[in-house]
Amino acid sequence: MTAERFVVVGYDGSADAQSAVTWAAEAAVALGARLRVVHAVGLLEHAGLSGHGEVDGDVACRLAADAGMDRDDVEWLVVDGDPCGALLRTAEPPDSTILLVVGSRGSGAHAGTLLGSTSLELAEHSSIPVTIVPPSPKAG
């Protein structure tokens, strides 16, 4: 029996994250893998102080379905932690994660600085391949 393989994608509700989910879903279909969509909950969001509404997992799952994934092959995970750490922990064995995917900028990162860049930190610390998805032209 072949062990299940996973593509793991980070999702914070931003336009970049939506592009990343679409790309990750297409990659998962091509690779014959399942998709895990991971939302990391920070300090403020945990306390309901983030200033924005709850991040909607249904949106991410619909994007994955629109990209050709069977809905049963998509998992929505909400994990306490910083985005990079949450993705790395989700990708740990015993499950076989073959690819990590993130958008190039999340909702909190600043252009032109290394501070707070989940994508750069992930690329530095991950032992499995990482894809950083640029903003969709539609997202501007």
Place this chain on the structure above:
Amino acid sequence: MTTLVVAGPTGLAEHDGGTYHPEQPSRLFAAMDGVRALGLEDEVVYPPIEEASLAELSRVHAPAYLAELEAFCARGGGDIDPDTYARPDSWTAARRAAGAGLAALAELERRGEGVAFVPVRPPGHHATADRAMGFCLVNNVAVAAASRTALGERVLVVDWDVHHGNGTQAIFWDDPDVLYVSTHQHPLFPGTGRPSEVGGPAAPGLTVNLPLPPGATGDVVRTAIDGMARQSVEEFAPDWVLVSCGFDAHQADPLGELELSSGDFAELARVVAEFAPRPGRLALFLEGGYNPVSIASSVEATLGALLGAGERPPPPTSGGPGLSQLRADRSERLRAIDRVHMEVGP
């Protein structure tokens, strides 16, 4: 009588994220209300505080990170991540916060007695060597600890903040001169702090994680620190005891779900005081804590227990979950230490 050294407050007027953000200057006013409630008045010693130098910060932070943080603040700052912000004056505030810890230890050493409290912001224990996160820019307790290990001394860091101090753990992961002991709610931000995280090849067993479920009460935290970690502390024999003294494990805090009273912090303070090798070797660094009322009462209770001052705090709490998990986690921790030893080899 034991002297109270208060290195701070720093960050009363700087690094202001606005009233929406829970990590705000009012936390320090509350902490100082707790100090004043002790009634010690002129007997409190306030040492002069200087900004930590780049050399002092670079013992634990990557120079490239420090340069990036300074430049980011100079450009006006902004949101670093959804939790963490910087303002134009945050670089100065962070250096003063780290410098306050250094001043506290220097004053204790000079006096040869006393207990130090370091009420500063921004807090520090989430900041890693190369990353700001969780409201933290510079790891204040780590800068202080590293200043002592540079002199060949051994430092115990006890972290009872409701959140795991991932930054402190990572900085000293493979350092045989630092023992890091943390109680924290789990799961909760930052997601680290599992019992299987025990330290690197040069320091197996010198990271002690004691995660607790939501609802855990003070008796469980005391059992964790006094019962589960005491043997590690005694074997390590620290020269200094530094406490990452968050008060967000209080039952009234908005960011956590532990159930401690301010009286529980008094009990914990007595335990860590026993870990100190001699007078003048205990310093408590403010980390989290976001309810001004519980900060003030907890500061009074914590320092009051160490100094024999202040009003009698509310009673300690008991009966919450977590004791059976602590026992189960102990086995997981021992297996993880064995794995590290096997990887290192004889």
